[in-house]
Amino acid sequence: MKLRPGFVVEMAVNFLLPWLAYRLALPHLGETRALLASAAPPVAWSLIELVRFRRVDALSVMVVVGIVLSIGAMALGGSPRMLLLRESLVSGAIGIAFLLSLGLHRPLIFYLARATVAREMEGGAERFETLWRERPAVASGMRLMTLVWGIGLTGEMALRAWLALNWPIERFLAVSPFIGYGIYGALALWTLRYRKTMRSRAEKQVETAPSAS
Structure with missing residues (x-):
């Protein structure tokens, strides 16, 4: 991967600016309002991305849910430390939803993967449905990925x-983003490697099928 300027800007918005906003606002606004100020840069960045691409993606939804949780914490007299939990509560809720979806006919990863394939190719959703029905390995792979992401996101919530x-x-604000992005990065890398493994197994099955017949 090349170090693109857009990537550097995104990292600065999510790592540096929240800490800087907190430090500048703390002497004048107190801890609670300083924490709200620290959320302004990533929220503004998400809104800019939403206007640019004209669509609501998962990141925008997580930001909106985080804001709702923050407002709810304030309405209930939430302390500054409770406000720090807003992002963890969102990721934890998603992780728990992943784990609960394992009891359904189709886990949540199935719907996310189907939407991705549908955007990448014409008729992709129908093709993915066919793979789900005709290849048990696809179904078991989707369930394993759902389990791993559910455990990872729930564990991230517990740790943070x-x-x-x-x-x-102050220490939490400086270290927490690295923990979150580290866990998300590890989950993403594992997913890519597991996807590659699944693809290799599928290719071997296709190659051995004619000889077996």
Whole structure:
């Protein structure tokens, strides 16, 4: 991967600016309002991306849910440390939803993968439905990915919640993004490797099928 300018800007918005906004606002606004100020840069970035691409993606939805959770925490008299949990609560809720979907006929990863394939090729959704019905390995692979992502996101929530409740706020703001992106990156890399493994197995099955027949 090349270090593109857009990637550098995105990292600065999500890592540097929240910490800087908190430090500048803390002496004048107090901890709660300083925390709200630290959320302004990533929220503004998400809104800009939404206007540019004219679509609501998963990141925008997570930001909106995080804002709703923050407002709810304030309405209930949420402390600054409770506000720190807003992003973890969102990812944790998604992780729990992934785990619960394992009890359904089709897990959540199936719908995410089908939407991706539908955008990449014409008739992709129908083709993915056929693969799901005719290849048991696809179904088991989707369930395993759902399980891994569910455990990863739920574990991320538990870890960041413990840190938010026990660490100083400034240290949490500096370290928490690295923990979150590290876990997401590890999950994404594992998914890519597992997808490659599944594809290799499928190709071998196709190659051995004619000789077996």
